Amino acid sequence: MATHIPTGMRRDDRDDPFDDIFSEIERMMEEMTGGVSAAGNAGFGSDAHVSIYETDDELRVVADMPGVRKEDIDIKCDGRHVTISASTDTSDYEERIELPARVDEHSASATFNNGILEITLDRTGSSANIDLD
Numbered sequence: 001m002a003t004h005i006p007t008g009m010r011r012d013d014r015d016d017p018f019d020d021i022f023s024e025i026e027r028m029m030e031e032m033t034g035g036v037s038a039a040g041n042a043g044f045g046s047d048a049h050v051s052i053y054e055t056d057d058e059l060r061v062v063a064d065m066p067g068v069r070k071e072d073i074d075i076k077c078d079g080r081h082v083t084i085s086a087s088t089d090t091s092d093y094e095e096r097i098e099l100p101a102r103v104d105e106h107s108a109s110a111t112f113n114n115g116i117l118e119i120t121l122d123r124t125g126s127s128a129n130i131d132l133d
Contacts, residue, residue, distance in 0.1 A: 049063070049064045050062070050063045050064075050084075050095060050097055051063075052097070052099065052100060054100060054101070056123070057122065057123055058103075058120055058121060058122050058123055059099055059100070059101060059103055059120075059121045059123060060118060060119065060120050060121075061082050061084075061097060061099075061117075061118070061119040061121070062116065062117070062118050062119075063084055063095070063116070063117040063118075063119075064115060064116060065084075065086060065093070065112075065115055065116070065117055066115045067088055067090075067091075067115070068086045068088055068093070068115065069088075070112045072086045072087050072088060073085070073086045073112060073117060074086070075108075075110055075117075075119060077103065077105040077108055077119075077121065078105060079102055079103055079104070079105045079124075080098065080099055080102060080103075081096055081097060081098055081099060082096075082097045082099060082119060082121075083095070083096045083097070084097070084117065084119075099121075101123050102123070102124050102125075103121035103122060103123055103124060104121065104122045104123075104124050105121070107121055107122035108120070108121045
């Protein structure tokens with residue numbers, strides 16, 4: 001038998017069987033984000049987007065970084081990961097990107113234009129050949 005709820009009245013949320021599920025989802029989201037809501041200063045959130053493009057010879061990492069100035073960007077590479085950091089007056093951003101192939105970190109070059117960061121890295125062989133004498 002369905003319960004009729006008159007217009008203008010709200011049902012009692014304590015009887016909602018999905019409350020426990022939604023509460024658990026909210027708890028897990030807070031745990032994953034360190035308790036910072038999406039509206040907080042957790043970085044650029046959904047405004048930031050990172051893509052990786054591959055060719056036989058190189059990798060290109062392209063990041064949309066709205067509201068960031070070139071002087072505020074710091075880029076590091078260890079051959080397997082690229083870390084992009086930036087600070088603005090309103091937010092901090094750090095993204096560690098695992099690369100799909102090993103690169104020569106000393107070959108890296110980067111450009112920043114109109115909020116788009118592009119990093120180009122030369123690929124290296126996945127392993128070194130060792131000669132047996």
